[in-house]
Amino acid sequence: xxxxxxxxxxxxxxxxxxxxxxxxxxxxxxxxxxxxxxxxxxxxxxxxxxxxxxxxxxxxxxxxxxxxxxxxxxxxxxxxxxxxxxxxxxxxxxxxxxxxxxxxxxxxxxxxxxxxxxxxxxxxxxxxxxxxxxxxxxxxxxxxxxxxxxxxxxxxxxxxxxxxxxxxxxxxxxxxxxxxxxxxxxxxxxxxxxxxxxxxxxxxxxxxxxxxxxxx
Numbered sequence: 001x002x003x004x005x006x007x008x009x010x011x012x013x014x015x016x017x018x019x020x021x022x023x024x025x026x027x028x029x030x031x032x033x034x035x036x037x038x039x040x041x042x043x044x045x046x047x048x049x050x051x052x053x054x055x056x057x058x059x060x061x062x063x064x065x066x067x068x069x070x071x072x073x074x075x076x077x078x079x080x081x082x083x084x085x086x087x088x089x090x091x092x093x094x095x096x097x098x099x100x101x102x103x104x105x106x107x108x109x110x111x112x113x114x115x116x117x118x119x120x121x122x123x124x125x126x127x128x129x130x131x132x133x134x135x136x137x138x139x140x141x142x143x144x145x146x147x148x149x150x151x152x153x154x155x156x157x158x159x160x161x162x163x164x165x166x167x168x169x170x171x172x173x174x175x176x177x178x179x180x181x182x183x184x185x186x187x188x189x190x191x192x193x194x195x196x197x198x199x200x201x202x203x204x205x206x207x208x209x210x211x212x213x214x215x216x
């Protein structure tokens with residue numbers, strides 16, 4: 001299966017439309033006021049149904065998440081804080097109660113000492129996301145050692161994130177041939193393709209897509 005592509009941290013309407021024209025699988029919108037990529041517009045420009053809208057939240061009140069899903073018609077939400085397993089269970093109950101068919105991605109900050117054992121208690125979510133552990137919840141622009149994913153043995157598909165840039169396309173293709181990538185569902189890119197926070201470079205993203213999918 002061809003790995004999917006998520007462009008995260010979208011902010012500006014014209015740029016969102018530009019990047020949508022490149023047909024990524026997901027566009028991410030950050031709803032976290034401490035982020036320089038915090039999305040505050042009242043609406044998101046019209047997107048084709050093939051592009052899933054992902055709302056990113058950090059330790060947010062569940063009521064706020066539910067209102068944001070409904071306001072922007074989000075397809076997925078990404079929990080990028082220290083949300084507990086009980087928080088995730090309660091959120092799923094709230095989504096079901098409100099008849100919201102919204103998938104949940106739970107993000108984890110990874111370094112060389114990360115233990116995948118405690119992910120067992122988060123099996124209720126739809127996807128995991130592995131980002132590089134850093135000072136900020138995300139967008140630190142650095143990579144972790146992908147080979148640590150050799151230790152990941154759950155069946156849950158995951159998004160690979162953390163400082164992925166244009167120069168990584170060949171390394172990613174090699175990684176996707178390795179056992180560690182068995183459950184790699186999508187790549188998540190952000191800061192390495194920006195001209196300023198939230199403003200993505202259309203040309204470099206197109207180049208990345210071309211390099212990534214040729215001969216795959």
